[in-house]
Amino acid sequence: MAVSGRRKWDDKHSISKQGRQLTFLCQPCECDGDKIEAEAFCETCNEFICSPCLKAHRKLAISKNHVIKSKNEMPKSRKKQKGPCTELCSVHHTEIIKFFCEDHHSVGCGDCMILSHKTCSVKLVNDVSDSYNTSEELVQIRKNMATLLRRISSYQGNILDGIKATDEMREKIMKEIHIFRQEINEYLDNAEADLLKLIDQLTSKQVSQLGHMQKEFESMKTDMRECKDKIMSLQTILINCL
Structure with a gap:
């Protein structure tokens, strides 16, 4: 007690x-x-x-x-004793867990052992805990967990490397797109300037030709008027002679 x-x-x-x-x-x-x-x-x-x-x-x-x-x-x-157990039984909520059933691999209070594990091999939790930490199964589990942790760390490192490589590739592609866009803009600007220059040359030449033709037409009209006047003058002289 x-x-x-x-x-x-x-x-x-x-x-x-x-x-x-x-x-x-x-x-x-x-x-x-x-x-x-x-x-x-x-x-x-x-x-x-x-x-x-x-x-x-x-x-x-x-x-x-x-x-x-x-x-x-x-x-x-x-x-x-290492120290009293304070974990309450999941079945008998006012009792503390103190026993371990080796047959069913379960823990429970005194009531659990009396009611459900009378014929089982029952030990105190404190006694089992001493050998549990050094059991072959637990040692293997710890080794497996350590291996898994190393693998997880390695996978995390690979993920970080992949994220870094993706970011670097993105920056490279964005830079190349920017350079390509600049080249396109420069090409279009030069093409536009060349087209405008060519249009100016064509229109200037066309205007010059049209202006020259206009002068020739004016000259022809002047010549025709003079010729008409001469004909009219000659006709008048002929009429007077008759």
Whole structure:
């Protein structure tokens, strides 16, 4: 039975009988200053308890399903705990997860083990966690994860290189398009200037030719008027002579 503010327990709290058998004191009673021999060991709470405390332990709802070892089954020392588990059971929401079922590879509280895993191989989560970190399967998983992380980093590097190459290609194409556009504009400007010059030359020549023809026509009209006048004058002279 867990008591708030309890002192840490170790082998120094055990009593030796004639140097042959270790006898442990009840930890809850020890916290109250009483030295009473332990008659059982609660694996769930990881503490030695006497008969009166065991009765109370089995009556309380929070500890009635704890795993209890009799005096003959008690361990030679209290197991060191890394720290209490605070994860609540997904089935019994007021109970803390403390056990691992090796047959079903699942965790649960004391109620889960009693109701659903009576015939299974059940261990404390703290005990399993010690060997879990060094298990061959976990070591392989860690190696695979490290390999995947390296591959992901490599793929990310390739993606960044691809993005950079794409940006550089875009800049190059845009620059070439700009240069090509400038060349087209320059070509069109030169072509326009040449066409305008040619048109000016053609129109100037045409105007010159038309002006020359106009002068010739005026000259011809003058000549025809003079010829007409001469004919009229000659006709008058002839009439007078008759």
